[in-house]
Each structure stands twice: as structure tokens, then as C-alpha cells.
Amino acid sequence: MKRFAFVTVSTFAIAAGSSVVAEPQAEVLHWWTSGGEAKSVAVLQEEFASNGGTWTDMPVAGGGGDAAMTALRARVLAGNAPTAVQLKGPAIQEWYEEGVLADISAVAEAEGWADVLPASIAGHMKCEGTWCAAPVNVHRVDWIWANADVLAANGIEMPSTWDEFNAAAEKLQAAGVIPLAHGGQAWQDATVFEAVVLGVGGPEFYQKALVDLDPEALTSDTMVQAFDQMRTLRGYVDENFSGRDWNLATAMVMNGEAAFQIMGDWAKGEFLAAGKKPGEDFLCASTPGDGYLYNVDSFAMFDVEGDDKKAGQDLLAKLIVAPNFQKVFNLNKGSIPARTDVGLEDFDICANLSAEDMGSTSAAGSLLPSYAHGMALRGSQSGAITDVVTAHFNSDMSSADAVQQLADAVANSY
């Protein structure tokens, strides 16, 4: 009996001891399944394993994350949420309001996240003051990409105002080149639209109209001008653009069929994969106007039971924001690190430009969330805006009608 007691006690002791250094477990739901993205996420997986953790991968492909969100909904309703989920922007707060996110402030404070992340990006990672998500990267959305040879052959510089862009486009059109490569999918229309709003109205207007949804800004003359510019851009797109995928549009710029594309910096990955060199074969610049629209991927941490899972969550959060992962991951993905203290020597000139602009716009207060990529607004609001933008772009709706519809749609989306 005594011996039995001894055995039990020591077993407990071992169990207790091992729970202190519980083997970190993490189940990670994400939709990074295509070539470059899968490679990027494998980096995190390896690093997690080399720190003694067990990673359970839960990739759900399809629908730009729609399928993953459906899976997440089912898991949360079943009371069995994954440890970490690829989520971004206001969706993090939306899930927080459902009361299912964890508090990882301890890790964030120990690692000093507040000092290394730009303030507006850090804001997305907090839920009512506590840290609940870890940022992975920063994609810039308001890029304009160009084929260097086509521009040189037509004597065109990278445009710095929309008027310059329009003039360049007219010239290109006369020369028989498609000025703007574009794919007619709603989110691509929205991507161009937000770049135009930022350029035409400036950062403050963008903030008011597409972040705060101020009805006055939405119905203002500036917004009418933005829609006018969209109508002008529609004339620079080839007639066959409907439904085209963004990477096919990028290919048009690559092989000289088209001159420009307005797209986030994932387009750079296409250029690089085709062996093109930034600055030589293709050019990158921010779209005309000031400001910087970011699209930050992040992992939201869900409430989980058990020390091993909590340890896994903390380890994961720590690794995600650590400089090494931020660097390796973003080299693979084409974006830039979210933390500002990572050396960018290995990054190309576009990434360096992006990082530089992120610093300067953060200081100037014009580092703004992208509405088209779900950083600025919740799904139903951004969806309502996108509906109007894409309906206007794909029909002969007047700008005044579009502005009115925009205000109505936003009011109707709550």
C-alpha cells in the first residue's frame, strides 16, 4: 500500500513537473496553401518544431478564406476552437466580441511588441486594450506596377498624379498598348477604387470616407471625382477583362501586352517567379498621391483549454513576431515585416521602398488600413461598398448615382 502511494505520488509529481514544461501544442487554421504561401508557413512550422512544439496543421483552401471561415465557425460553435487562426483586421474584433479570443498580453509585453510595431498596425492586434493577435507581415495595397520596356519605348515616366497617369494612358492607347491590366472581379475593382480614393481625396479623406464611413464624405464632390476617375480607368482596360484573375493581369504587364497594373505587392511574387528583376524589367511605385494602404496578415489566438495548448499559443505568438520569422517569411511571401527593426538588406528595392514609406507614413499619420482587403471595415460594410464600386465600374452608372448608392448601401449594411 505504501509502495503504491509512493508510486502514485511520484507519478503525480512527474505529471505536475511535465505540465510546467508542457510540450507546446498548436493547431493552426490557415489558408496559405498555394506554392509560395505554403513555403512561407512551413518556415513557421519548422521553427515551432525546433522549439519543441507539436504543430497540427489545419489548412483549409478555397474562396480566399471563405472556406476556412466556415470551418472556424463550425469549430467555435462546437466549442473546440483551434489555437491560432489566420484572421485579419476588424474580423479579429468581431470574433473577440463573440467572446472566444485569448489574451496574449503577457507574451506581447515580454517581447516588447508595442515598441517595434507601427502604432496603427498594433491597434489591429489589440482587443479592448489586450493583445489578442500577432501580425505576420505587411502587404502594401496601393502599388502600381509597370513594364519598364513598354514605358521606355513610349517615353513615359512612372506617373505621380492621376492626371499624369491619364495622360500616359492616352499615349499608350494611341500606341496600341493596353494601358491598364485589370481583372474584372469585385475585389480587384475595389483594390483600384481604394487607391483612387486615396490619391484623389488624400489620406484624411480616405480615413473619413472608407474607415469612419462618414456620410458627408461618402456623398462629397471628392467621392464623385473618385468615381469619375474610375470611369476614366474603365476606358483604359481591355474589353476582355471580366472575370480575369489578377495573376493573368500581371502576366499581361510582364509580357508587354499591357503597361500598368494596380495591385498589392503579391503581384511582385508573380514577376519574381517569372525571373523578372525589379527596377530593370518591371517598376514599382506607390499609386499617385500620398499615404499607404496596408493589408496585414495576422494570427488571432483563440481561447483554448490545457497548459500544453496555452504554452503552444504563447510560443507561437512569440515566434511569429520574432525577427527571424518575420524576415524569412516575408522574403518568401513578397511582403515586408510588420516590425520595423528587421534589417532589410536581403529584400528587393520594392520591399525597401515599402518599408521606408511605412515608416514615413506612420509618422505622418497616413498609414491607413485597406478597405478592399478587409482591414478597415467589417464584412457587411466593405461588401456593401464593393457592390457599388463594381456595379459602377461594370456599367454606365453615373458618378452622382454611384455616390448616392454608396451612401444608401452603407446605411443599409448595419
Place this chain on the structure above:
Amino acid sequence: MSEWLENHLPKVVLAPSFIAVLIFVYGFIGWTAWVSLTRSKLLPKYEIKGFIQYERLFDSPRWDTAINNLYIFGALFIVIAMVLGLLLAILLDQKIRVEGAIRTIYLYPMALSMIVTGTAWKWILNPGLGIESMVQGWGFANFEFDWLVNPDYAIYTIVMAAIWQSSGFVMALFLAGLRSVDGEIIKAAQVDGIPTWRIYTAIIIPSMAPIFLSAFIVLAHLAIKSFDLVIALTGGGPGYATDLPATYMYAMAFSRGDIGQAASSAMIMMLVVFAIVVPYLYSELRAKND
């Protein structure tokens, strides 16, 4: 005991599927109806807030487009598929050679999934790849056929693809109907010297009324639940010009996290189905009771 079993065996055997249908069909219809009265966003909530979701739905221009598209698509698809199917069936009924082979050829599109049909037609109708570029390649530089990318006409491309897919099936239905008409009556009419077209319009087609009804019901529900064809052919575009209620519902529920809105649109879709099916069931039941 055995007598009881004998009397109740059918009920006992049917009970599980009855219960399953009760829960998974009617239960979830009830659940959707409930959710459509709430302010559910990302996750369902159960606090009833009235008809706000329906008001939002009817204020939405995108829903207007979706419903109008359903009318255009539904009407054209059902009428043309039935006319074409009937015509094919009558032509096939002329005791021609290799009827079996031809029938199979016309029926084959039905074997394809809508996704395959949609993708194939997307390529055929794409101005840069398909018919337009081919005819232009023949030297007719002014030839234009850009329906797929024209928001005013894109819905008709969906009608085309759907008709291509389904008219063979309708033909098979009608062919069976034609064959079931009593040959004696037709012979008697021929003896009386009635022209063939009159025989069809006055005798054969009226006697096939039940087949028309079946074909209508099958096509109508295909039209209302149509989703995969739109996704594959146009993706709802250009803009949202080819949205149908089903794609609207999907976008709200799964892309936008607006479950209340999705539930209300699903309820409206169900009402449309009811509007078609209930008169049908009513007429069927009445016919049996007479």
C-alpha cells in the same frame, strides 16, 4: 405481437427517415426562419428583432438584380428548354434511323456537372478566346459577340449554357410522353386525313399535359437553386450583373459574415419555390381525391 408488428411495420420502417426529414429539413427551415428575424452577423444569435433583415434585403440593389435575374433566367430557361426539348422529341419520334445514338448524344450534356458546363461555355463565349476571336480570325473584323462581358447581356449567356445542359433531358421526358400516346388514336386521325401538325397540336400534345407539368417542376427548381453554373460561368459578374438569389445568399453567409441577411434571402427563395410547388401539389392531390 406479430399482428401488431404486421400492422405497424410500415410505420416503424419509415419512422427513422421521417424523423430525419422532420429535423433536417423542416427543423432547419424553422431555424433559418428564426435566424432571419434576428441581427445575426458572424455567428447566429437568437434574439428576435423583427423584420429588419427583410427590410435590408428589399433595400439592396444587389438583391433586386438577383431577383430580376431569377425571373429572366427562370422564364427563358424553362420556356426555351421545354420548346426545344419538345421539338427535338417530335423530330426524333419520326421513326428515324440511329435514333438511339442521336438520343444519347442529346442526352449527354446532362451527364456533365454544371461546373464543367459553365467552364466550357466560359471559354466558348470569352471574346478573347472563343467565338468572337474565332470569327474575327476568319476575317470578319467587325464581328462582335461580347455577351459574357457585357453586364446587360451576361445573364443570357447563363440561359444559353443552362438550356444546352438541360434540353436533352427535357427531350427524353417528352419522348417518353410521345411514345405513351395511344397509337390507335393517331392512326384513326391519319385515316380521317388530318395533317400531321394538327395531330400533334390537337391530339398528342394535349394528352401529354402531365409530362409538361413534370418538366416544368424539374426545370423550375433547377432554375431557382442554380448556383454552380453562375459561379463557373461568370462568377456573378461583370460586377454583380449575373447574381442569382442563391449566389447572393452564399456571399452573405460565407463571405460577408452576415448570417441574418443570408437567412432572410433563403426564406424568400423558399417562398418562391412554394409559390410554384404548392399549386402543383394542390392540383395533384385534388386529382387523386376526385
